[in-house]
Protein backbone atom coordinates (compact mmCIF):
# COMPACT_ATOMS: atom_id res chain seq x y z
CA UNK A 1 0.00 0.00 0.00
CA UNK A 2 2.83 2.37 0.89
CA UNK A 3 4.48 1.64 -2.42
CA UNK A 4 1.24 2.46 -4.19
CA UNK A 5 1.04 5.78 -2.36
CA UNK A 6 4.62 6.53 -3.29
CA UNK A 7 3.86 5.70 -6.91
CA UNK A 8 1.08 8.24 -6.84
CA UNK A 9 3.47 11.09 -5.98
CA UNK A 10 4.99 11.48 -9.44
CA UNK A 11 1.55 11.05 -10.94
CA UNK A 12 0.29 14.00 -8.96
CA UNK A 13 3.18 16.09 -10.20
CA UNK A 14 2.73 14.87 -13.76
CA UNK A 15 -0.92 15.73 -13.58
CA UNK A 16 -0.11 19.26 -12.37
CA UNK A 17 2.29 19.68 -15.24
CA UNK A 18 -0.31 18.36 -17.65
CA UNK A 19 -2.97 20.79 -16.44
CA UNK A 20 -0.57 23.72 -16.71
CA UNK A 21 0.49 22.76 -20.19
CA UNK A 22 -3.09 22.34 -21.39
CA UNK A 23 -3.96 25.92 -20.68
CA UNK A 24 -0.67 27.31 -21.97
CA UNK A 25 -0.60 26.42 -25.63
CA UNK A 26 -3.60 25.51 -27.75
CA UNK A 27 -1.50 24.17 -30.62
CA UNK A 28 -0.21 21.44 -28.36
CA UNK A 29 -3.70 20.11 -27.67
CA UNK A 30 -3.14 16.93 -29.61
CA UNK A 31 -0.07 16.08 -27.61
CA UNK A 32 -1.85 16.88 -24.38
CA UNK A 33 -4.83 14.74 -25.24
CA UNK A 34 -2.44 11.88 -25.89
CA UNK A 35 -0.75 12.65 -22.60
CA UNK A 36 -4.10 12.65 -20.86
CA UNK A 37 -5.01 9.26 -22.29
CA UNK A 38 -1.63 7.85 -21.33
CA UNK A 39 -1.98 9.33 -17.88
CA UNK A 40 -5.37 7.67 -17.35
CA UNK A 41 -4.01 4.39 -18.71
CA UNK A 42 -1.04 4.61 -16.34
CA UNK A 43 -3.32 5.33 -13.44
CA UNK A 44 -5.48 2.33 -14.32
CA UNK A 45 -2.38 0.15 -14.38
CA UNK A 46 -1.54 1.34 -10.90
CA UNK A 47 -5.02 0.79 -9.56
CA UNK A 48 -5.10 -2.72 -11.00
CA UNK A 49 -1.75 -3.38 -9.29
CA UNK A 50 0.18 -3.61 -12.57
CA UNK A 51 2.95 -1.34 -11.35
CA UNK A 52 5.58 -2.51 -13.83
CA UNK A 53 3.38 -1.52 -16.78
CA UNK A 54 2.54 1.81 -15.13
CA UNK A 55 6.19 2.68 -14.59
CA UNK A 56 7.09 1.78 -18.19
CA UNK A 57 4.27 3.93 -19.50
CA UNK A 58 5.26 6.96 -17.42
CA UNK A 59 8.86 6.60 -18.55
CA UNK A 60 7.84 6.49 -22.22
CA UNK A 61 5.61 9.55 -21.68
CA UNK A 62 8.55 11.53 -20.34
CA UNK A 63 10.86 10.41 -23.15
CA UNK A 64 8.26 11.34 -25.76
CA UNK A 65 7.72 14.73 -24.21
CA UNK A 66 11.46 15.43 -24.30
CA UNK A 67 11.73 14.44 -27.96
CA UNK A 68 8.86 16.75 -28.87
CA UNK A 69 10.69 19.73 -27.33
CA UNK A 70 7.85 20.85 -25.15
CA UNK A 71 8.22 23.79 -22.85
CA UNK A 72 9.72 22.69 -19.55
CA UNK A 73 8.14 23.72 -16.28
CA UNK A 74 8.88 23.30 -12.61
CA UNK A 75 6.20 20.66 -12.14
CA UNK A 76 7.51 18.71 -15.12
CA UNK A 77 11.00 18.80 -13.66
CA UNK A 78 9.71 17.65 -10.27
CA UNK A 79 7.74 14.83 -11.85
CA UNK A 80 10.79 13.55 -13.68
CA UNK A 81 12.96 13.91 -10.61
CA UNK A 82 10.47 11.95 -8.52
CA UNK A 83 10.07 9.27 -11.14
CA UNK A 84 13.84 8.77 -11.07
CA UNK A 85 13.74 8.54 -7.28
CA UNK A 86 10.93 6.04 -7.56
CA UNK A 87 13.04 3.80 -9.79
CA UNK A 88 15.94 4.03 -7.35
CA UNK A 89 13.72 3.08 -4.41
CA UNK A 90 12.58 0.04 -6.41
CA UNK A 91 16.19 -0.98 -7.01
CA UNK A 92 16.09 0.00 -10.72
CA UNK A 93 19.14 2.23 -10.50
CA UNK A 94 19.88 2.11 -14.24
CA UNK A 95 16.56 3.76 -15.03
CA UNK A 96 17.00 6.28 -12.20
CA UNK A 97 20.41 7.21 -13.58
CA UNK A 98 19.03 7.61 -17.12
CA UNK A 99 16.31 9.97 -15.95
CA UNK A 100 18.50 12.04 -13.63
CA UNK A 101 21.32 12.30 -16.19
CA UNK A 102 18.79 13.50 -18.77
CA UNK A 103 17.70 16.20 -16.30
CA UNK A 104 21.29 17.25 -15.64
CA UNK A 105 22.00 17.54 -19.38
CA UNK A 106 18.75 19.23 -20.37
CA UNK A 107 19.51 22.84 -21.35
CA UNK A 108 15.96 23.92 -20.60
CA UNK A 109 16.45 23.47 -16.87
CA UNK A 110 17.90 26.08 -14.55
CA UNK A 111 21.18 25.90 -12.64
CA UNK A 112 19.28 25.25 -9.40
CA UNK A 113 17.28 22.43 -10.98
CA UNK A 114 20.46 20.85 -12.26
CA UNK A 115 21.88 20.95 -8.74
CA UNK A 116 18.88 18.94 -7.58
CA UNK A 117 19.49 16.48 -10.40
CA UNK A 118 23.16 16.16 -9.36
CA UNK A 119 22.09 15.45 -5.79
CA UNK A 120 19.84 12.62 -6.96
CA UNK A 121 22.54 11.31 -9.30
CA UNK A 122 24.87 11.10 -6.32
CA UNK A 123 22.24 9.04 -4.49
CA UNK A 124 21.79 6.80 -7.54
CA UNK A 125 25.53 6.11 -7.68
CA UNK A 126 25.55 5.44 -3.94
CA UNK A 127 22.77 2.88 -4.42
CA UNK A 128 24.72 1.26 -7.25
CA UNK A 129 27.87 1.10 -5.10
CA UNK A 130 29.83 3.51 -7.33
CA UNK A 131 31.13 5.51 -4.40
CA UNK A 132 33.79 7.40 -6.39
CA UNK A 133 31.13 8.71 -8.80
CA UNK A 134 28.83 9.65 -5.91
CA UNK A 135 31.77 11.31 -4.13
CA UNK A 136 32.47 13.52 -7.18
CA UNK A 137 28.88 14.73 -7.30
CA UNK A 138 28.75 15.45 -3.57
CA UNK A 139 32.05 17.34 -3.74
CA UNK A 140 30.71 19.57 -6.54
CA UNK A 141 27.67 20.34 -4.35
CA UNK A 142 29.76 21.38 -1.33
CA UNK A 143 30.03 24.99 -2.54
CA UNK A 144 26.25 25.37 -2.67
CA UNK A 145 25.01 26.44 0.80
CA UNK A 146 21.67 24.64 0.40
CA UNK A 147 23.35 21.35 -0.45
CA UNK A 148 26.47 21.51 1.72
CA UNK A 149 25.16 19.84 4.90
CA UNK A 150 23.46 17.02 3.03
CA UNK A 151 26.57 16.47 0.89
CA UNK A 152 28.89 16.40 3.90
CA UNK A 153 26.69 13.79 5.64
CA UNK A 154 26.79 11.58 2.57
CA UNK A 155 30.52 12.07 2.05
CA UNK A 156 31.04 10.90 5.65
CA UNK A 157 28.98 7.84 4.85
CA UNK A 158 31.10 7.16 1.73
CA UNK A 159 34.42 7.52 3.56
CA UNK A 160 33.16 5.24 6.32
CA UNK A 161 32.34 2.60 3.73
CA UNK A 162 35.70 2.98 1.97
CA UNK A 163 37.54 3.27 5.32
CA UNK A 164 39.26 6.50 4.22
CA UNK A 165 39.50 7.79 7.76
CA UNK A 166 41.55 10.92 7.14
CA UNK A 167 38.98 12.09 4.59
CA UNK A 168 36.16 11.13 6.95
CA UNK A 169 37.77 13.26 9.66
CA UNK A 170 38.14 16.29 7.36
CA UNK A 171 34.54 16.09 6.22
CA UNK A 172 33.15 15.46 9.72
CA UNK A 173 35.06 18.48 11.04
CA UNK A 174 33.61 20.63 8.25
CA UNK A 175 30.14 19.39 9.12
CA UNK A 176 30.70 20.26 12.77
CA UNK A 177 31.58 23.83 11.78
CA UNK A 178 28.29 24.40 9.97
CA UNK A 179 26.21 22.17 12.29
CA UNK A 180 27.77 22.37 15.79
CA UNK A 181 25.05 20.17 17.35
CA UNK A 182 26.06 17.17 15.25
CA UNK A 183 26.76 14.01 17.29
CA UNK A 184 30.53 13.86 17.82
CA UNK A 185 30.73 10.12 18.51
CA UNK A 186 31.45 9.17 14.85
CA UNK A 187 34.21 11.80 14.53
CA UNK A 188 35.92 10.43 17.67
CA UNK A 189 35.82 6.93 16.19
CA UNK A 190 37.19 8.18 12.87
CA UNK A 191 40.17 9.49 14.85
CA UNK A 192 40.50 6.11 16.62
CA UNK A 193 40.34 4.24 13.32
CA UNK A 194 42.89 6.62 11.84
CA UNK A 195 45.15 6.22 14.88
CA UNK A 196 45.06 2.44 14.52
CA UNK A 197 46.03 2.73 10.86
CA UNK A 198 49.17 4.77 11.66
CA UNK A 199 50.29 2.99 14.82
CA UNK A 200 53.96 3.01 13.78
CA UNK A 201 54.01 6.82 13.84
CA UNK A 202 53.81 7.30 17.61
CA UNK A 203 53.31 11.07 17.56
CA UNK A 204 50.51 10.98 14.98
CA UNK A 205 48.95 8.00 16.80
CA UNK A 206 48.84 9.85 20.13
CA UNK A 207 47.72 13.11 18.50
CA UNK A 208 44.81 11.36 16.81
CA UNK A 209 43.65 9.72 20.05
CA UNK A 210 43.89 12.99 21.95
CA UNK A 211 41.83 14.63 19.19
CA UNK A 212 39.21 11.91 19.63
CA UNK A 213 39.02 12.74 23.34
CA UNK A 214 38.98 16.46 22.62
CA UNK A 215 35.92 16.11 20.40
CA UNK A 216 34.23 13.44 22.47
CA UNK A 217 35.59 13.17 26.04
CA UNK A 218 33.49 10.04 26.72
CA UNK A 219 35.30 8.07 24.02
CA UNK A 220 36.26 4.93 25.98
CA UNK A 221 37.83 3.46 22.85
CA UNK A 222 40.47 6.22 22.74
CA UNK A 223 41.29 5.60 26.41
CA UNK A 224 41.55 1.85 25.82
CA UNK A 225 43.99 2.45 22.93
CA UNK A 226 46.03 4.93 24.97
CA UNK A 227 46.05 2.54 27.95
CA UNK A 228 47.23 -0.35 25.77
CA UNK A 229 49.94 1.86 24.25
CA UNK A 230 51.39 2.89 27.62
CA UNK A 231 51.00 -0.64 28.99
CA UNK A 232 53.13 -2.01 26.16
CA UNK A 233 55.69 0.71 26.84
CA UNK A 234 55.62 -0.40 30.52
CA UNK A 235 54.53 3.08 31.55
CA UNK A 236 52.10 1.65 34.07
CA UNK A 237 51.03 4.87 35.81
CA UNK A 238 50.01 6.41 32.49
CA UNK A 239 48.38 3.14 31.43
CA UNK A 240 46.32 3.05 34.64
CA UNK A 241 45.35 6.69 34.30
CA UNK A 242 43.84 6.05 30.87
CA UNK A 243 42.35 2.63 31.56
CA UNK A 244 40.67 3.63 34.83
CA UNK A 245 39.27 6.73 33.15
CA UNK A 246 36.93 4.37 31.29
CA UNK A 247 34.86 4.14 34.47
CA UNK A 248 33.97 7.82 34.06
CA UNK A 249 33.53 7.57 30.30
CA UNK A 250 31.55 4.35 29.84
CA UNK A 251 31.94 1.68 32.55
CA UNK A 252 30.34 -0.93 30.25
CA UNK A 253 33.73 -1.38 28.61
CA UNK A 254 35.76 -1.95 31.78
CA UNK A 255 35.67 -5.73 31.26
CA UNK A 256 37.87 -5.19 28.17
CA UNK A 257 40.79 -3.94 30.25
CA UNK A 258 40.51 -5.59 33.68
CA UNK A 259 43.48 -7.88 33.07
CA UNK A 260 45.69 -5.00 32.01
CA UNK A 261 44.68 -2.97 35.04
CA UNK A 262 45.48 -5.93 37.31
CA UNK A 263 48.86 -6.42 35.60
CA UNK A 264 49.67 -2.70 35.96
CA UNK A 265 49.03 -2.82 39.72
CA UNK A 266 51.04 -6.02 40.05
CA UNK A 267 53.93 -4.45 38.10
CA UNK A 268 53.79 -1.44 40.44
CA UNK A 269 53.62 -3.72 43.53
CA UNK A 270 50.28 -2.14 44.42
CA UNK A 271 48.01 -5.17 44.18
CA UNK A 272 45.90 -4.00 47.14
CA UNK A 273 44.95 -0.97 45.06
CA UNK A 274 43.42 -3.31 42.50
CA UNK A 275 40.83 -4.48 45.05
CA UNK A 276 39.88 -0.87 45.79
CA UNK A 277 39.57 -0.19 42.09
CA UNK A 278 37.24 -3.20 41.61
CA UNK A 279 35.04 -2.11 44.52
CA UNK A 280 34.85 1.39 43.05
CA UNK A 281 34.08 0.00 39.61
CA UNK A 282 31.12 -2.01 40.85
CA UNK A 283 29.84 1.00 42.81
CA UNK A 284 29.76 3.02 39.59
CA UNK A 285 28.07 0.30 37.51
CA UNK A 286 27.64 -3.37 38.32
CA UNK A 287 29.60 -5.63 36.00
CA UNK A 288 29.83 -9.41 36.35
CA UNK A 289 33.42 -9.44 35.09
CA UNK A 290 34.30 -7.18 38.03
CA UNK A 291 32.49 -9.65 40.35
CA UNK A 292 34.69 -12.46 39.08
CA UNK A 293 37.92 -10.43 39.31
CA UNK A 294 37.03 -9.39 42.85
CA UNK A 295 36.23 -12.99 43.84
CA UNK A 296 39.56 -14.13 42.39
CA UNK A 297 41.40 -11.41 44.30
CA UNK A 298 39.61 -12.22 47.60
CA UNK A 299 40.19 -15.96 47.11
CA UNK A 300 43.95 -15.41 46.86
CA UNK A 301 43.94 -13.06 49.83
CA UNK A 302 41.37 -14.61 52.23
CA UNK A 303 40.43 -18.02 50.78
CA UNK A 304 37.50 -19.43 48.81
CA UNK A 305 34.92 -19.05 51.58
CA UNK A 306 35.43 -15.27 51.64
CA UNK A 307 35.30 -15.19 47.82
CA UNK A 308 32.06 -17.14 47.84
CA UNK A 309 30.57 -14.79 50.41
CA UNK A 310 31.46 -11.80 48.21
CA UNK A 311 29.84 -13.44 45.17
CA UNK A 312 26.75 -14.34 47.21
CA UNK A 313 26.19 -10.66 47.97
CA UNK A 314 26.56 -9.75 44.29
CA UNK A 315 24.30 -12.56 43.00
CA UNK A 316 21.56 -11.54 45.42
CA UNK A 317 21.78 -7.90 44.43
CA UNK A 318 22.40 -8.39 40.69
CA UNK A 319 21.22 -11.87 39.62
CA UNK A 320 23.03 -12.98 36.47
CA UNK A 321 24.34 -16.25 35.07
CA UNK A 322 28.03 -15.32 34.92
CA UNK A 323 28.39 -14.52 38.63
CA UNK A 324 26.02 -17.38 39.54
CA UNK A 325 28.22 -19.85 37.60
CA UNK A 326 31.30 -18.90 39.65
CA UNK A 327 29.24 -18.97 42.84
CA UNK A 328 28.26 -22.62 42.17
CA UNK A 329 31.94 -23.42 41.58
CA UNK A 330 32.81 -22.25 45.09
CA UNK A 331 29.76 -24.06 46.45
CA UNK A 332 30.95 -27.35 44.89
CA UNK A 333 34.38 -26.98 46.54
CA UNK A 334 32.75 -26.61 49.92
CA UNK A 335 30.25 -29.44 49.57
CA UNK A 336 31.00 -32.97 50.71
CA UNK A 337 30.96 -35.77 48.16
CA UNK A 338 27.53 -37.21 47.53
CA UNK A 339 24.36 -36.65 45.58
CA UNK A 340 24.12 -32.95 46.51
CA UNK A 341 27.61 -32.30 45.14
CA UNK A 342 26.86 -34.28 41.97
CA UNK A 343 23.79 -32.14 41.36
CA UNK A 344 25.82 -28.98 41.86
CA UNK A 345 28.42 -30.21 39.35
CA UNK A 346 25.63 -30.89 36.84
CA UNK A 347 24.11 -27.45 37.44
CA UNK A 348 27.54 -25.81 37.08
CA UNK A 349 28.06 -27.56 33.77
CA UNK A 350 24.61 -26.63 32.44
CA UNK A 351 25.01 -22.96 33.38
CA UNK A 352 28.52 -22.99 31.85
CA UNK A 353 27.14 -24.37 28.57
CA UNK A 354 24.52 -21.63 28.51
CA UNK A 355 27.14 -18.93 29.05
CA UNK A 356 29.38 -20.38 26.33
CA UNK A 357 26.54 -20.39 23.83
CA UNK A 358 25.72 -16.75 24.49
CA UNK A 359 27.32 -14.07 22.31
CA UNK A 360 29.73 -11.99 24.42
CA UNK A 361 28.70 -8.70 22.78
CA UNK A 362 25.33 -7.21 21.99
CA UNK A 363 24.13 -3.99 20.37
CA UNK A 364 21.87 -2.14 22.78
CA UNK A 365 20.33 -0.27 19.87
CA UNK A 366 19.26 -3.11 17.57
CA UNK A 367 20.05 -6.36 19.39
CA UNK A 368 22.81 -7.44 16.97
CA UNK A 369 25.06 -10.03 18.66
CA UNK A 370 28.70 -10.79 17.94
CA UNK A 371 31.70 -12.75 19.17
CA UNK A 372 34.01 -9.75 19.10
CA UNK A 373 33.77 -6.10 20.01
CA UNK A 374 32.79 -4.04 16.97
CA UNK A 375 32.80 -0.33 17.64
CA UNK A 376 30.51 0.15 14.63
CA UNK A 377 27.35 -1.94 14.58
CA UNK A 378 27.09 -3.51 11.11
CA UNK A 379 23.36 -3.94 11.59
CA UNK A 380 22.05 -0.55 12.75
CA UNK A 381 25.16 1.36 11.61
CA UNK A 382 25.68 3.23 14.84
CA UNK A 383 28.95 3.80 16.63
CA UNK A 384 29.58 2.51 20.16
CA UNK A 385 26.23 0.79 20.66
CA UNK A 386 27.68 -2.73 21.01
CA UNK A 387 28.49 -3.55 24.64
CA UNK A 388 30.07 -6.51 26.45
CA UNK A 389 27.31 -8.65 27.99
CA UNK A 390 29.07 -8.65 31.38
CA UNK A 391 27.72 -5.13 31.72
CA UNK A 392 24.17 -6.17 30.80
CA UNK A 393 22.88 -8.20 33.73
CA UNK A 394 19.66 -9.31 32.10
CA UNK A 395 21.20 -10.69 28.90
CA UNK A 396 21.85 -14.34 29.70
Ligand SMILES: [Zn+2]
Nearest residue numbers: 363366377380
Ligand atom coordinates in the same frame (compact mmCIF):
# COMPACT_ATOMS: atom_id res chain seq x y z
ZN1 LIG B 1 23.05 -2.18 16.24
